[in-house]
Amino acid sequence: MRIEARDIHVRRGANPVLSGVTLAFAAGEVVALAGPNGAGKSTLLDTLCGELLPSRGELLLDGEPLAQVSLESRARRRAMLPQRAGVAFDFSVRQVVEMGLHPHGIAASRPDGQRLVEDAILDMDLRHLAARPVTRLSGGEQQRAHIARILVQARAMERPLLLLDEPTGGLDYRHQFALADVLRRAARNGATVIVSLHDLALAARVADRLLLMESGAIVGDGPPAELLTAERIAGLYGLDSRSAAGLVPQAA
Amino acid sequence: MKRLLACLLAALLLAAPGAALAAERIVSLGSDATEILYALGKGDEIVGVDDTSMYPAGTAKLPKLGYFRALAPEPILAAKPTLVIAADGAGPATVLTKLESAGVKVVRLESPHTPAGVSAKVRTVAAATGRTAEGEKLAADIAARLAKVPANPRQPRMLLLLAQAPGRLLAAGSETAGDSFIRLSGGTNAFPGSGYKPLSAEGALAAKPDYILIPSHVLGLAGGLDAIRKDPALARTPAATAGRIIVVDSLAALNFGPRLPEAVAKLAQQTR
Amino acid sequence: MATIAANPPVRLARPALAGVVLAGLLALSVLLNLRFGAVPISTADMLDALGLRALGLGEGDAGNVMVLREIRLPRLLSALAVGATLALAGAALQALFRNPLAEPGLLGVSTGAAMGAAVWFVFGAALLAPLVAIAWLQPFLLPGLAFLGALLAILAVLSLGRRGGPGATVLMLLVGIGVNAIGAAVIGLATFMGTDTEMRALSIWLLGSFAQVEWPVLGPALLLMALAAFGLMRTARLLDLLALGEAEARHLGIDTDRLRRRLGLLTAVAVGAAVSISGIIGFVGLVVPHMVRLAVGPAHRALMPLAALGGALALSAADLVGRLIALPAEVPVGIVTALVGAPLFIAMLLKNARGLS
Numbered sequence: 011m012r013i014e015a016r017d018i019h020v021r022r023g024a025n026p027v028l029s030g031v032t033l034a035f036a037a038g039e040v041v042a043l044a045g046p047n048g049a050g051k052s053t054l055l056d057t058l059c060g061e062l063l064p065s066r067g068e069l070l071l072d073g074e075p076l077a078q079v080s081l082e083s084r085a086r087r088r089a090m091l092p093q094r095a096g097v098a099f100d101f102s103v104r105q106v107v108e109m110g111l112h113p114h115g116i117a118a119s120r121p122d123g124q125r126l127v128e129d130a131i132l133d134m135d136l137r138h139l140a141a142r143p144v145t146r147l148s149g150g151e152q153q154r155a156h157i158a159r160i161l162v163q164a165r166a167m168e169r170p171l172l173l174l175d176e177p178t179g180g181l182d183y184r185h186q187f188a189l190a191d192v193l194r195r196a197a198r199n200g201a202t203v204i205v206s207l208h209d210l211a212l213a214a215r216v217a218d219r220l221l222l223m224e225s226g227a228i229v230g231d232g233p234p235a236e237l238l239t240a241e242r243i244a245g246l247y248g249l250d251s252r253s254a255a256g257l258v259p260q261a262a
Numbered sequence: 263m264k265r266l267l268a269c270l271l272a273a274l275l276l277a278a279p280g281a282a283l284a285a286e287r288i289v290s291l292g293s294d295a296t297e298i299l300y301a302l303g304k305g306d307e308i309v310g311v312d313d314t315s316m317y318p319a320g321t322a323k324l325p326k327l328g329y330f331r332a333l334a335p336e337p338i339l340a341a342k343p344t345l346v347i348a349a350d351g352a353g354p355a356t357v358l359t360k361l362e363s364a365g366v367k368v369v370r371l372e373s374p375h376t377p378a379g380v381s382a383k384v385r386t387v388a389a390a391t392g393r394t395a396e397g398e399k400l401a402a403d404i405a406a407r408l409a410k411v412p413a414n415p416r417q418p419r420m421l422l423l424l425a426q427a428p429g430r431l432l433a434a435g436s437e438t439a440g441d442s443f444i445r446l447s448g449g450t451n452a453f454p455g456s457g458y459k460p461l462s463a464e465g466a467l468a469a470k471p472d473y474i475l476i477p478s479h480v481l482g483l484a485g486g487l488d489a490i491r492k493d494p495a496l497a498r499t500p501a502a503t504a505g506r507i508i509v510v511d512s513l514a515a516l517n518f519g520p521r522l523p524e525a526v527a528k529l530a531q532q533t534r
Numbered sequence: 535m536a537t538i539a540a541n542p543p544v545r546l547a548r549p550a551l552a553g554v555v556l557a558g559l560l561a562l563s564v565l566l567n568l569r570f571g572a573v574p575i576s577t578a579d580m581l582d583a584l585g586l587r588a589l590g591l592g593e594g595d596a597g598n599v600m601v602l603r604e605i606r607l608p609r610l611l612s613a614l615a616v617g618a619t620l621a622l623a624g625a626a627l628q629a630l631f632r633n634p635l636a637e638p639g640l641l642g643v644s645t646g647a648a649m650g651a652a653v654w655f656v657f658g659a660a661l662l663a664p665l666v667a668i669a670w671l672q673p674f675l676l677p678g679l680a681f682l683g684a685l686l687a688i689l690a691v692l693s694l695g696r697r698g699g700p701g702a703t704v705l706m707l708l709v710g711i712g713v714n715a716i717g718a719a720v721i722g723l724a725t726f727m728g729t730d731t732e733m734r735a736l737s738i739w740l741l742g743s744f745a746q747v748e749w750p751v752l753g754p755a756l757l758l759m760a761l762a763a764f765g766l767m768r769t770a771r772l773l774d775l776l777a778l779g780e781a782e783a784r785h786l787g788i789d790t791d792r793l794r795r796r797l798g799l800l801t802a803v804a805v806g807a808a809v810s811i812s813g814i815i816g817f818v819g820l821v822v823p824h825m826v827r828l829a830v831g832p833a834h835r836a837l838m839p840l841a842a843l844g845g846a847l848a849l850s851a852a853d854l855v856g857r858l859i860a861l862p863a864e865v866p867v868g869i870v871t872a873l874v875g876a877p878l879f880i881a882m883l884l885k886n887a888r889g890l891s
C-alpha cells in the first residue's frame with residue numbers, strides 16, 4: 011500500500027470533520043473523491059498529504075507513520091495540489107513549473123530537469139504562455155500552470171503519489187480531458203492518484219475507484235459504474251430523482 | 263585692493279610685538295563661541311561657522327557648515343581650519359575627534375549656565391587665540407555687568423517656552439539655560455519640572471506665570487505672538503490675561519555668551 | 535511565437551547583464567564618492583590615499599590622505615553595506631509577506647531597531663554597566679540593542695500581519711503603522727526621560743546619516759551585516775517557493791515555520807546593525823528590490839545579489855548627493871532617500887490599489 015489511513019479522526023477547530031475513516035490506496039490506481047460541499051474531501055486530502063494532523067488514528071506512507079516522515083522526504087514521495095493556488099510576484103509560467111523540481115534537487119538547467127519541465131508544459135498546453143507571468147493569466151490558465159508544477163514534482167519520483175484537490179476548477183472541457191488522460195497515463199505507469207472532483211461524468215471517465223463522502227465519512231467505495239446509480243446520487247446530493255438520473259454517467 | 267589691505271594687515275600683525283606669528287583660521291561651532299571670538303577681536307580670523315552663529319552681522323558672510331549638533335567632518339575640514347572652537351553640544355562627538363585626528367586643534371567649551379561659566383568660556387577662548395589680556399578684561403566686564411543687575415523684590419514668576427510646532431510648546435525647567443536666565447533677571451521659574459518638557463494646559467495654569475518669555479527664534483515655529491496669546495494652554499494664565507508676553511533675543515538670552523548681561527538687564531527692567 | 539529553445543538563454547542573460555550594468559555604476563559611484571566632497575582632493579591624492587602611489591602619480595597631501603582614509607572611506611563603506619543590507623532585508627520581507635510593499639521602514643522594523651538604540655543612548659550606561667565594562671563587547675552593544683528592538687518589531691508584525699487573502703496588504707501596512715507607533719512612543723519616552731543633549735543627539739541620529747561613522751564602530755556592525763547578508767542570500771532558492779503560499783511551500787518540502795524564524799532573525803540582525811550605524815534610512819528596502827524585479831523578474835537567486843548591488847549603489851549615490859547638494863554643509867542621507875523613495879512608494883501603492891479593485 012502506498013498510503014493508508016486507519017480509523018483517522020480529524021478536527022478543524024472544535025468541529026469534527028473526519029470521523030473514523032479507514033482507507034488504503036495502492037500503486038497504479040486513480041481514485042476519485044466525490045460528495046456534497048462540506049463532506050470532508052479537502053480535509054481528507056489535506057490529511058493524507060500531512061498538512062492536517064489526525065486527532066486519532068494512524069496514517070502510513072509506504073508503511074511508515076506519516077508524522078515521522080520529514081517534510082523534505084514527503085515532498086519527494088507525494089505531490090499535492092491544493093484547491094486555491096496563487097502566486098505572489100510576476101513569476102513566469104515556466105518558473106512556477108520549475109518549482110516542482112525543487113524537492114528533488116534537480117536544477118532547471120539540467121537536461122533531465124528541462125525535459126520534465128517541457129513535458130509538463132506541453133501536457134498542460136502552456137507552450138505559448140510559458141514566458142508570461144502567471145498572475146496575468148486567466149484562472150484556468152493559472153490552474154494549468156500549477157498542475158504542470160505538480161506533474162513535474164510527481165514525475166521526478168520513482169513511484170509517484172498525486173493528491174489533487176479540485177484540479178478541474180476553471181478548466182475548459184479540452185483541458186479537463188487532457189488532465190484526465192495525463193492522470194490515467196500516470197496510473198498506468200505505476201502512480202497512485204487521488205483526486206477530488208465535482209463532475210461525476212469526469213470522475214467516471216478518469217477513476218478506477220470512486221469514494222463517495224458525506225459528513226466526514228466514506229459512504230461508498232468501489233468502481234464508479236457500480237456506485238453511480240440515480241438513487242444513490244439523489245440521496246447523496248439531496249436531489250429529486252429526475253435531476254439525479256441526468257447525472258448518471260452514460261459511458262459507465 | 264582687498265588683497266593689498268590683507269597683506270598690509272598681515273605685515274602689521276607680524277611686526278607687532280608679542281602677536282601670534284600667523285593668523286589662525288578658526289571654525290567656530292556654536293553661537294556663544296562665535297560671539298566671544300568677535301568680542302575678542304578675532305572675527306576676521308573666522309573661516310566658517312555653524313548655522314546657529316547669526317550674530318554679529320559679520321557672520322552672514324561666512325560659510326555655514328551645518329547645524330551644530332549634526333555636523334559632518336568634511337565640510338569643516340574643507341574650510342582648512344587651524345583651530346576649531348566647539349561650544350557645548352557641538353557634535354556628534356566623533357566628528358570632533360575626527361578633526362583632531364586630521365591635525366586640527368579642537369577647543370571644547372563647557373557651558374554651565376552661570377555667570378562664572380560665561381567667564382570661563384571667555385577665558386578658554388581667549389587662551390586658545392592668544393588674547394589672554396583681552397579675555398580677562400571681557401570676563402571681568404561681563405561679571406561686573408551681571409552683578410549690577412538689581413534684585414527684584416517681587417521675584418515675578420516667569421515661564422520660558424520653546425515650540426516644536428504650533429500648539430506644541432515646551433517649557434524650560436530647572437537645569438536649562440532658560441531657567442538660569444530667569445533667575446539671573448531676578449525672577450523665579452514658574453515651571454517646576456527639569457529640562458525642557460511639554461507644557462499641558464493644566465501645567466500652565468498651575469504654574470501661574472506673571473510673565474511668559476518667548477525666545478525670538480521660537481516665534482515663527484509657535485505661529486507668531488498672536489497664536490501664543492490665544493493658545494488654549496496659555497490663554498487663562500495671569501501673564502496672558504495681563505498681556506505680559508515678552509519676546510527675548512534667543513541668542514543673547516540663552517547662549518550664555520558676551521551679550522548675556524544686556525539681555526538680563528533688559529528683562530530685569532521689563533519685569534520691574 | 536518564441537521557441538522554447540530560445541527562452542533559457544534569454545533568462546540567463548538578463549540578470550547577468552543587469553549585474554554588469556549595476557557593478558559598473560557601483561564602481562563609478564565608489565570613485566565619485568572617494569573623489570568628491572567638501573574638501574577638494576585631486577585624483578593623484580586619492581590614488582595615494584588608497585595605497586596606489588605605485589601608479590606613479592606622485593605623493594599625496596597628508597591632510598587629504600587623512601580625509602580619504604578616516605572620513606570618506608568609512609563613510610562610503612557604511613553606505614555600501616547599509617544599502618546592500620537594507621535592500622536584502624526588504625527583498626526577504628517581501629518574499630516572507632508575499633507582498634512588494636513589505637519594507638523594514640514601513641513595517642516598523644527600522645523603528646524597532648531605533649527604539650533599541652534610543653534605549654541604549656539614554657539608559658545604556660546605567661542599564662548595561664557590567665557589559666559596558668567589557669572592552670571588546672562594547673562596540674557590539676548598540677547594534678545588539680538595535681537588533682533586539684528590530685526582533686521585537688518583526689515578531690509583532692509576523693504574529694499579526696501575515697494573514698493572506700484579500701485585504702492582506704492593508705492589514706500588513708496597518709500592523710506596520712501600529713508597530714511604528716509603539717516604537718515612536720518608546721523613543722519619545724526615552725527622549726522625555728533623557729537629558730537635553732541626549733534628546734537632541736537622538737533626534738538628529740533618527741534622521742539617518744553617515745556623518746558620525748568611524749572605524750571602531752563600523753567593524754562590529756559590518757561583521758553583523760555581512761553575516762546577515764550571507765544568510766539571507768542563502769535562502770534565495772527557498773524564497774521563490776514562498777511565493778506559492780506557505781502550504782504549497784510546505785508541500786514542496788520547505789519547513790516554513792523554520793524558514794520564517796530564520797528570515798525574521800536574519801532581517802533583525804541586518805536591520806539592527808544597519809540602523810545602529812546610520813539611524814533610520816527609509817525606502818531603500820522598498821524601491822531597490824522593486825526596481826530589480828522590474829528589470830530581471832522575481833526569481834530570488836538573481837534578485838538577491840542584484841538587490842544587494844542596487845542597494846549599495848542607491849545609498850552611496852544618495853549620500854554623494856547629500857554631501858554635495860548643500861555645500862559646504864550636508865543633507866542627511868535619510869532625507870535624500872525619503873525624497874526619492876516616498877513618491878515611488880505612493881506610485882506602487884496606487885498600482886497595488888488598482889490591482890485590488
